[in-house]
Amino acid sequence: MSQSLHLLSRSPHLSFPSLSSSPKPSLSASPRRIPAPSSYPGSGALSIRASISDSPNPHVLVSDNGTGSARAAPAAADSAASAAIEVDAVTEAELKENGFRSTRRTKLVCTIGPTTCGSEQLEALAVGGMNVARINMCHGTREWHKRVIERVRKLNEEKGYAVAIMMDTEGSEIHMGDLGGASSVKAEDGEIWTFSVRAFDSTLPERTISVNYDGFAEDVKVGDDLLVDGGMVRFEVIEKIGPDVKCRCTDPGLLLPRANLTFWRNGSLVRERNAMLPTISSKDWLDIDFGIAEKVDFIAISFVKSAEVINHLKSYIAARTPHGDISVIAKIESIDSLKNLEEIVQASDGAMVARGDLGAQIPLEQVPSAQQKIVQVCRQLNKPVIVASQLLESMIEYPTPTRAEVADVSEAVRQRADALMLSGESAMGQYPDKALTVLRSVSLRIEKWWREEKRHEAMELPPVGSSFSDSISEEICISAAKMANNLGVDALFVYTNSGHMASLLSRCRPDCPIFAFTTSPSVRRRLNLQWGLIPFRLSFSDDMESNLNKTFSLLKARGMVKSGDLVIAVSDMLQSIQVMNVP
Numbered sequence: 001m002s003q004s005l006h007l008l009s010r011s012p013h014l015s016f017p018s019l020s021s022s023p024k025p026s027l028s029a030s031p032r033r034i035p036a037p038s039s040y041p042g043s044g045a046l047s048i049r050a051s052i053s054d055s056p057n058p059h060v061l062v063s064d065n066g067t068g069s070a071r072a073a074p075a076a077a078d079s080a081a082s083a084a085i086e087v088d089a090v091t092e093a094e095l096k097e098n099g100f101r102s103t104r105r106t107k108l109v110c111t112i113g114p115t116t117c118g119s120e121q122l123e124a125l126a127v128g129g130m131n132v133a134r135i136n137m138c139h140g141t142r143e144w145h146k147r148v149i150e151r152v153r154k155l156n157e158e159k160g161y162a163v164a165i166m167m168d169t170e171g172s173e174i175h176m177g178d179l180g181g182a183s184s185v186k187a188e189d190g191e192i193w194t195f196s197v198r199a200f201d202s203t204l205p206e207r208t209i210s211v212n213y214d215g216f217a218e219d220v221k222v223g224d225d226l227l228v229d230g231g232m233v234r235f236e237v238i239e240k241i242g243p244d245v246k247c248r249c250t251d252p253g254l255l256l257p258r259a260n261l262t263f264w265r266n267g268s269l270v271r272e273r274n275a276m277l278p279t280i281s282s283k284d285w286l287d288i289d290f291g292i293a294e295k296v297d298f299i300a301i302s303f304v305k306s307a308e309v310i311n312h313l314k315s316y317i318a319a320r321t322p323h324g325d326i327s328v329i330a331k332i333e334s335i336d337s338l339k340n341l342e343e344i345v346q347a348s349d350g351a352m353v354a355r356g357d358l359g360a361q362i363p364l365e366q367v368p369s370a371q372q373k374i375v376q377v378c379r380q381l382n383k384p385v386i387v388a389s390q391l392l393e394s395m396i397e398y399p400t401p402t403r404a405e406v407a408d409v410s411e412a413v414r415q416r417a418d419a420l421m422l423s424g425e426s427a428m429g430q431y432p433d434k435a436l437t438v439l440r441s442v443s444l445r446i447e448k449w450w451r452e453e454k455r456h457e458a459m460e461l462p463p464v465g466s467s468f469s470d471s472i473s474e475e476i477c478i479s480a481a482k483m484a485n486n487l488g489v490d491a492l493f494v495y496t497n498s499g500h501m502a503s504l505l506s507r508c509r510p511d512c513p514i515f516a517f518t519t520s521p522s523v524r525r526r527l528n529l530q531w532g533l534i535p536f537r538l539s540f541s542d543d544m545e546s547n548l549n550k551t552f553s554l555l556k557a558r559g560m561v562k563s564g565d566l567v568i569a570v571s572d573m574l575q576s577i578q579v580m581n582v583p
């Protein structure tokens, strides 16, 4: 049984062929509600995500299936607490028992580095739930990054994954050099170190660090604080001798290759010089050309100060990739980017809360509220947002996270950020797979808890489109998501050419999973960054009924829906909503 509400407007920017029957605005009776079973017997702990494609070799993907350790929720510490708090020892494996209902909504981005660049390690990350692989052009050569991209692409082609590639530019930041090949060096309290604009070579005295910015020695003053990596290590400037700046270590710690440097004077960040540097350096432009040539899915731009640079970059990319297959992500990591937040997010295709550098530019205690604000603005403007940096920092060295790290991850999930990102944990840490498992299990757990707590969260989402047709799409998605929550439907289906309607549904953060079907592999990969979307590539016909039936049987065959499930389908071919039971 199917009931439909068609709105008589064809979106002008869609190129689907017309439907044969004329649409009827009818939603005459309440839909037949088949009560959802409380669990799917026999589905066990394994959830299968399928790659539906018209390729000759549609592989099945296994995801979120507890390849890592299953973690029990902590038991109540005392009886008073257990009286007040429902203690629930559900493990990740048990969370899977409801089949796709427990599909993870929060997407996971992994920075690829020396410990994860091999094919086997990349596959382990994909199995573990990596949705996007990030390569950071601050580190490694273009040849190195090219090999990583090729390996991810091979994995996608041969095993059916849709892992997207995000290329992150270096930006015009001041940073240290390479440490002569060492993976890290320890700076101890009170030690004297020299920061020099001379290029690193083995003849430089011990405890000398090269700095990439020629004006460095001129700009710093005796008495300034020099912060490495946003304050992970701190020095005081004690003397300047030509190109060399002598500093005393005041907060000891590990110096990592190419760590960023900021200097503070009388408690304020010195940023005049940074403000004069171009956002996109000449090296960045070469990296951007590389990213375009390699057809990466996202380019993340560091130290964005205004919307202008994003607009400029988007026109540059558009002139070189006519299909608009590369999305631009603005990294929010400076005071200027916070000041111009809305216009930057509006101009971009998404944003990253780059807490590492942000925490070096604003007082650390302001980072949490900045994060919340960025996440909110992105959702309002319908742009995906990634929360990045130090989520599980201790897991670079240790196999278990700290409680504080778990709380931090939980907060980002509760804020309903689209994605969480691993940096050093996956690039050069000792436990990349375990770190990913922690992100996965915490996401599943908090999402489930939040669905129970906030089942009918009010959706105050301002309009984002400018045309009447855009407004129709938005209203359809908001209505579909509300109906899905109110009726407790099992899944939302969205048939989308450009991905726009899928992202509008994702923005509503509905309770049930959203299966998104698109004709384009590139759109599919980019949808993989967005909250709650399970994207598939599918060849559409112009017959909606047959599309529905095709997707039902494909998902049924994979155990992702079953007969009697209540589904709402929306489509941007002919803007429409349909409510039906899976036959």
Ligand SMILES: Nc1ncnc2c1ncn2[C@@H]1O[C@H](COP(=O)(O)OP(=O)(O)OP(=O)(O)O)[C@@H](O)[C@H]1O
Pocket (backbone or CB within 6 Å): 111, 112, 113, 114, 136, 138, 139, 140, 168, 256, 257, 258, 259, 260, 356, 357, 423, 424, 425, 427, 428
């Ligand atoms: N391609 C790479 N080759 C070598 N080391 C890498 C690579 N990518 C990342 N790393 C290591 O992992 C660490 C964390 O990675 P991340 O991408 O967060 O770098 P970052 O230097 O903090 O830059 P950003 O501020 O852009 O995030 C780096 O400091 C570096 O030591």
Ligand SMILES: CC(=O)C(=O)O
Pocket (backbone or CB within 6 Å): 331, 333, 353, 354, 355, 356, 357, 358, 388, 389, 423
């Ligand atoms: C990810 C990044 O660039 C930062 O946190 O600074």
